[in-house]
Amino acid sequence: MLLVVQESQGPDGRYGFICHNREGSGLVVTQVNNSHLCVDDRLVEVNGVPVVNSTEEELTDLLLQGSTAQTVILRHPPPTLISQQHPLLLQHMVNPDPMQPISPERDVVTMETPPQRKVITI
Secondary structure (H helix, E strand, O other), X not given: OEEEEEEEOOOOOOOOEEEEEEOXXXXXXXXXXXXXXXXXXXXXXXXXXXOOOOOHHHHHHHHOOOOEEEEEEEOOOOHHHHHOOOHHHHHOOOOOXXXXXXXXXXXXXXXXXXXXXXOOOO
């Protein structure tokens, strides 16, 4: 899932996360300390600038432009959330990859569910 996260520099002028560039994944959070980010979050955008193909040095330059940073990240849902989903949906789950264009015909999953009714008695 894509999330927008606002991060602030600490008193020491640093942000509470460390990223490394992983082959095929881009900038990935590898360490957190007092941050809203999580380990293995993938950075997609920082302050409106796409960082999918950026280096660690380019990320540092972007972060040092101000005391706060609005980041868009790609976070995989926890395994417990995935396992609670409908089995048909699991068969068609798409691995979100910001490097790969979305094809509406291929990535759209539809399923019918019976109507849910709640009865309240007074």
